[in-house]
Each structure stands twice: as structure tokens, then as C-alpha cells.
Amino acid sequence: MLEHTHSLPELTKAERKERIAALEAEIELLSRRIKDAKIPVVILFEGWSxxxxxxxxxxxxxxxxxxxxxxxxxxxxxxxxRRRPFLARYWSELPAQGRFAIFDRSWYQDLSIYRRDEGFDDDEFYRRVRAVNTMERQLTDGGTLILKFFLHIDRDEQAHRxxxxxxxxxxxxRVTERDRDQNEHYKAFYRLFDEMLESTDTACAPWHVIAAEKRTERLLAVYSIVVAEMRRALEEGVGGADAALPLGGPFDLLPAPDPDEIDLSLTLDRDxxxxxxxxxxxxxxxxxxxLYHRKMPVILVYEGYDAAGKGGNIRRVxxxxxxxxxxxxxxxxxxxxxxxHHYLWRFWTRLPLNGHIGIFDRSWYGRVLVERVEGFCSERDYRRAYQEINEFERELMDFGAVILKFWVHIDKDEQLRRFEDRQNTPEKQWKITDEDWRNREKWPQYEAALRDMLRYTSTARAPWHIIESNDKKFARIKTLSLIVKTLEQALDGGE
Amino acid sequence: MLEHTHSLPELTKAERKERIAALEAEIELLSRRIKDAKIPVVILFEGWSxxxxxxxxxxxxxxxxxxxxxxxxxxxxxxxxRRRPFLARYWSELPAQGRFAIFDRSWYQDLSIYRRDEGFDDDEFYRRVRAVNTMERQLTDGGTLILKFFLHIDRDEQAHRxxxxxxxxxxxxRVTERDRDQNEHYKAFYRLFDEMLESTDTACAPWHVIAAEKRTERLLAVYSIVVAEMRRALEEGVGGADAALPLGGPFDLLPAPDPDEIDLSLTLDRDxxxxxxxxxxxxxxxxxxxLYHRKMPVILVYEGYDAAGKGGNIRRVxxxxxxxxxxxxxxxxxxxxxxxHHYLWRFWTRLPLNGHIGIFDRSWYGRVLVERVEGFCSERDYRRAYQEINEFERELMDFGAVILKFWVHIDKDEQLRRFEDRQNTPEKQWKITDEDWRNREKWPQYEAALRDMLRYTSTARAPWHIIESNDKKFARIKTLSLIVKTLEQALDGGE
Structure with missing residues (x-):
């Protein structure tokens, strides 16, 4: 890819200067319109030292x-x-709607310089490539404009500078050992950069390789692309593609349990x-x-109907x-x-450190549950989300995380009993709100959402566990048993 | 202080158990009331390994x-x-209103363990003590309830555990070299902890030293204090003391320039x-x-009336x-x-790294300007703020920061000309809002606030610089000259 730099029409010096001034005025104007249009923009710069x-x-x-x-x-x-997946720190720097995040080097360091420094193998490289391409696709689908520039100079020019x-x-x-090293091993770095560019030049976020020998020309090239892309984004919008894959994406999906067949009569006596x-x-x-000692990250996800007993269950854990x-x-x-921000942003930025257990009392599944039912996102959004969520969890597991997902289940009658109990007990009244009653009216819609969630996100590596919770004691013991069993296996495997 | 642990009435085992259950119920209830009352709560635990x-x-x-x-x-x-003042990382963990931040060790590590590890001298120790006491006073005055526990055990008990x-x-x-070291040098650590406790046992945030030999008793002691203090905070409120010191606090204040005597006729020709x-x-x-290379932190503060030309000035820098x-x-x-959060929170959490220049386009002085004029804080709040701001800047300078504060000044007529120009020029219209016109009506109030700000926060180490800005060119050159001169001096001094 490094052979194919962005080419420009031949211009005189005066023409270039004039053109730059015009483009600057346009960037000022378009960036204000981008703000009004609430488009988040990522502009990243990579390139030779x-x-x-x-x-x-x-x-x-x-x-x-x-x-x-x-x-x-x-x-x-x-x-x-380093105690979180490598992309987590970049997620926290992603722009909100209408804002620009400008990266002087970016996650592409993890696919080039760090690849050399840390000497990780090709498998790890391709895992990271997939992670980066997935993130950029998710961001673009979510409406983020991504502009990626690689500034290219040849070996002599670099030595000269x-x-x-x-x-x-x-x-x-400013001239470090590393810079000299890069010049000395220019060919090796060339291959490194080229492989990075080739494997991440995607339709949704293509690379722009800029011939960077001449100061004004490289500026002109970058400005032109920034202007053209901002304009295109304003006119056509960004992303929102329908995934071509079946719902849930290319994952091994387990047969989903049928909520109607959950045995809610299971109980446990007090002793x-x-x-x-x-x-x-x-x-x-x-x-x-x-696991703390071994630095294994663990993520527990609790979802369930209101009053299903998530809080008390979490407390026992x-x-x-x-x-x-x-x-x-x-x-x-x-x-x-x-x-x-992207709906996954608030989860990427709140991941536990490795060695810690993150207990999510509700989670990213809100996208396909409450946001779907309440219409907080479009149908296209939530249908795309099954795959995005599976991809998100794959990233966490590739980092070494153990994920356990619990659907804490009660039936409609049991919910009513608990709501009424809360209503009638003064010290529990704070637990029940009008919203709980409103949600209850949408039980059929929530049930439909639940069925789809179980169908499309119960992957072989991170299956859903149904926790029968009409009897809370039974539910707590089942959850604890599952956690203990899973951790025992995971820790055993790690030795 | 370690001699004086919190003492408890003698209780039977059954009584203790019952009492703990009662206190737990109370904590649950009071913590909900704390939330409703929007009181931020810090609970920190220090103590022996x-x-x-x-x-x-x-x-x-x-x-x-x-x-x-x-x-x-x-x-x-x-x-x-380490590239920011040592308290900055704790500020970012401070609780919002109605929330609890619970610290398993805290900034007191910087006054005890790190003192030993890093071997810094007494001057540095007392600087840190002052910084901590100042922070806790500011937080308490701002309404935060701070509870500090030190868990004390003797040498034999520690060895046994x-x-x-x-x-x-x-x-x-879990038993590290460090733990063994602490036990081996128990006496030295005793002095270390004792000195820390003595020098930070303040009226607004006193220490509670807990005899921690017995599991139930230490729990009972902590619970009792937590309950008593939450109740007190709910009944009496927290902080809001009037500073006993004159406005601005114990700082060397320079004679304030009189806004009426600023010479706005100063100009500079285009060439x-x-x-x-x-x-x-x-x-x-x-x-x-x-300065980047030498890792010197630099902070530029811009304040000024609307349309004074701060933006264009900053751009030239x-x-x-x-x-x-x-x-x-x-x-x-x-x-x-x-x-x-505390009004200084959003500045503490956005400080530049050392070696970087942070340019604040408006700043913490909002407290004594817009917040004062618009009544967003009480008179007591803004009068206290002069000292708090001087203290804040002292912390930054003690860390090595160079601070330059610019008041970019125009007169009322010039502002009108600029407002009208913005109104009448299509590509500038976005720069002017109804709020600008409303602020303009409060010119006299802003002028009074300006006078007080200059009077009480122009400290010898961080004085205000008046930038005459009726002529923007003059203003930009004066600002740049001041920055260059100050940095030259500061960098010279550092060699």
C-alpha cells in the first residue's frame, strides 16, 4: 500500500498557498456543521518518524x-x-457526538511498533487486526467518521530530517535511539507498516497514504481529504449499514432455552x-x-425482569x-x-482490571432489551447489536476473561407478588417506582426481546445461564454453584 | 495518637451481634438519606498491614x-x-453529591509509606501535609463528609496474623516482603504513622483510630462512628464555615491594578x-x-469580558x-x-502533564466572576473561593508549574462595536448569542467582581497580567512577550 500515495494536481507555489487558505476556511465552517450534525469524528495520524x-x-x-x-x-x-484489553484505553478517548478526537498515533501502534517491540506472534497480530477492524466497523455503523492518515517518506528523506x-x-x-533504529532498519519497518496498512484498509475506514516529503503538499493532501470526507459525511451520513451476516454474526450459537419451559417450581429449603x-x-x-493472584479477569453479567432478585443475588456473591x-x-x-457515545462505550470504559471481578447489574444487553422495547434505538440498531455484543465479548475472552451471564427469571405472577409486597412494606417502598409498573405492562414485548437475546447471544464460549428465581434461595445457590464451578475449571486450565 | 484508640462499652458476644445487625440496618437507611440529601461522603481506611x-x-x-x-x-x-501534583489522582476519585467514595488506603500513603519508600525530606513531608489538610478543609467547606479510620494492631498481633x-x-x-518488613521495623513505622496522624488530625476531618485486634469490636467501632457521623451530617449539614482569615488567605497579595486606569489606547501597527x-x-x-524536554508544567489562564479577543489571542500562542x-x-x-462535585474538581482532573502547556480559556476564576454575578454560588462560597484558588495555584506551583494569568481587557464601547460587528457579519454570527447581550447588561456587577478578583488573587508568585485588548494586535504581542519572558526566566532558573 505504501506504493500508492495520494496524488495531487501540479500547482504553483502561489496556487498551493491560496488553495490551503481556502481549505482552512472550509474546515472551520464544516467542523462547525459537523458539530451541529452531532457526528463524532476520529482523525488519526500514523507514519514514519x-x-x-x-x-x-x-x-x-x-x-x-x-x-x-x-x-x-x-x-x-x-x-x-496493560491490565485491560488493548483497545480499552482508546475507547475511553473516542469522541462524543459532534466532537473531534485527533490521534497523534493510535491503536495502530499496537499493530506495528509494539508488534516489533513486544515480538508477539502472527496469531496475536491477526487477532488484533480483527479487533481493530471490528471496532472501526462498529464505530462507523454507529455514525462515527474515521479518517486514517499514514505519512510516508523514504529512507533518505528520513535520514536527512x-x-x-x-x-x-x-x-x-527529539531524535531518539528509536528514530535512528527505524531509519537503520527501514526495510523491516516498511514491511511492518505495509502489513498493517494492507490488513486494515477497510471499506468503512480506508487508509489515506500521504506523500509527505513536501510540507505544503502533504498539508494540501490532508486538508483536501478532511474537507471531502466531512462534506460527504454531512451529505450522506455515516454508517448505519445492515450487517450482511445472519443475526448474531459468525458465532457458534447454542440452542436457546425457551422461557416458557423454565421450571420455576424449583426450591431449596432454608437449612x-x-x-x-x-x-x-x-x-x-x-x-x-x-484469580486475583493470577490476574485473571472475570465478568459476571446479571440481567432479569424487575424484582427478579438480582440485587440480593449479587449481594450473596x-x-x-x-x-x-x-x-x-x-x-x-x-x-x-x-x-x-457509542452504546458500548460506557462498558469498554468500565471494564475490571485483570485479577478483578466485575459484576454488572444490568449490562450491554440493555441495547437488545430495554432500548429495543422502549424504542431508544432503531430496529436496525438493535438487530446489529447481537453481533456487536458477541464481538465485544469475544474481545474480552481473547484477553483472558471468564464471562458468566445470568438471566434471573421469574414469572409474571411472582413479579406481581413482589411488587405488591414492596408497595405494602414501608421500608421497601423505595424499591418500587411507577416505572416498574409501566415496564410490567410491556411484559410480552420484553419476553420477545428476551427470546431473541437468548437465541442470538448464547455463544459457545459465553452461554446464557437461566437462573430460576421464583425461589430466591434456589437462585442464589444455583448462581454461586455456577460461578464456583466455572472458576474452578478456568483456574485449573490456567495451570 | 496511636495510644488513643476508640473505646467501646463492654458487651457480651450476643449483645455485640445484635448491635451490629442494628447498625447495619441503620447504615442502609442513613446511606439512602445521604443520597437524597446530596451529601458526598469519603470514607478512608488506613492502618497496619x-x-x-x-x-x-x-x-x-x-x-x-x-x-x-x-x-x-x-x-x-x-x-x-507522577506527572501531575500528587493529589490530582485522588481528586478524580472524589464522590459526586450523594455518593460514597470508599478508599482502601488513600492520599495518606503519600504521607507515610511513600515517605519511607521515596525518602523525601521533612520539607516535602510538611508541604504534603499542608496540601492534604487544605484539600480536606476545602472539601468539608464544600459539603463533603470525610471519615478517616486508622486500624491499629500491635507488633505481636501483626506477626501472628x-x-x-x-x-x-x-x-x-498475600504476605509480601513489605508486610514482613513492616513487622520487622514496627517501631519505625509506628513513628511514621503517628507523625502522619498527628499532623492531619484536624477539626474538620479528625482521625478515628480503631483498636483492631478483635474482629467484631473493630467492626462495631467503625459502624458506630459511620452511623453517628452520617446522622450528624444529615442533621447539621457539613462545612460551610466562614474562613477566619482575610479574603484571599495568608498569601502575599500584590497591589491590584485599577480597571479604570488601564490604558486601552495602546496599539501596534500592522507591520x-x-x-x-x-x-x-x-x-x-x-x-x-x-520545557517539554525538561518536563516543566506550564499553565496559562485566560479570563476577560465577552469578545475581548481571548480566542484569537490563544490561537496565536x-x-x-x-x-x-x-x-x-x-x-x-x-x-x-x-x-x-466541588467547583475545583473539574480543574484538578484536567491538569496538563508536566512538560505540557495547559491553556485555560476561562478557568477556576469563574467561581468569583460568573458564578458570583449570576448567583450560582452563595456570597459565602465566593468569598471563601479567593483563598481556595490561591491555595490551588500554590499546589500547582509547588509541583513546579509556571502559572501565567491574563486578564484580557476591553471597555464597554469596544465590546459593543464587536458585538455589532458579529451580529452584522454572516460568518461571525455564530459567535454571538443572547447570553452575551444579557451578560453585557451586568457590566457593573462584572466590574465589581473583577476588582475583587484582582485584589485577592494577584499573589506574588502568580500575579495577574492585564492585557490591553482594544487593539487585538497589541494584546497578542504583549501576551506572547510575557509568555516568552516568563518561560525564559523559569527555564534559566531550572538549570
Missing amino acids: ASGKGSVLSKLILNIDPRNYKVHSTTPPEPRE LDELAASEVTRW EYKRRLKLLQGRLSELHSV AAALDPRGYEVVPVAAPNPYEIA | ASGKGSVLSKLILNIDPRNYKVHSTTPPEPRE LDELAASEVTRW EYKRRLKLLQGRLSELHSV AAALDPRGYEVVPVAAPNPYEIA
């Missing part, structure tokens, strides 16, 4: 209202950042409950200590855990800032 | 709605965290402007490179800078999440 990324970027941002962009300089991950920088007292420190609760909590506490190694993440309606 | 911090904390949180608290485990700062942990296969890995602009930008670019080393932080009205 000393290819002029910084100088292009610094000119570009002068044309955008500072209230509306943020520059992110990517440096190697900090220790704590490094020498120039080194000649001045003010800039000498047996107490005895097993104590045993299981003791065992879980030990396992938590081990949490009671066995050391607070330094777990976190309950309660998921309510997104706040305005969260709504201005 | 193996003193049971984790076990108390894990019990405590089971009584609080998980939607309403977050546990923060403090570990040594990451490399990037460490042996016990080491005896079990599951918990063995001279262009010549000097180029020179100064070139020099600034060099200085930026040096930014044009000289490498985007990898500066950031424009535009400050608008706080969003709901920001409003739910």
Missing part, C-alpha cells in the same frame, strides 16, 4: 474550535492499562440453603484469592469477595454524556 | 446500595500519574505586529521544545506550539456531573 505528523496536526487543529476537539498522543501503555533535527540544539533531544451458602461462599472466597478485587457496576439509563 | 482494613470495608459496603458507592484501592502512582495468612495455601501469596509575531512565535516554539505538548481547555458552564 520525522514524517511531519506533528506539523500537519498542529496546523489542522488551528481551524477547529478548541471547545470541540481533543488531541490524544499515544505512548506505550502504562502498567495499569533526523540529521537536521539533531543539528539544532533546541531539537536535538440446606444456609449450609450450601456458607460452603460456596467459602470456596468462592478462596477462588477469588487465587459479593459477600464472599475481597472489596479490593471486585466491583459492582450498576447500569442504569445512560446519562447525556454516555448517550453521546 | 493485616489489620483488617479489607474485612471491615467489605462488610461495610454490603449495607450500601452498589449504585451509590465506589471502592478505590490505592496503589503506588503510575508513571503518568502474617503467620496465619502464610500458613494457608490460598492466602500465602510591527507581523514582524514581532513571527519572532515571538519562533522563540516560543523553541522554548516549548525545551497555540500556532507556535507542538500539539503533542499543549492542550486548550475551554471552560464553559459546568455539566450536571461537574456541578455535583
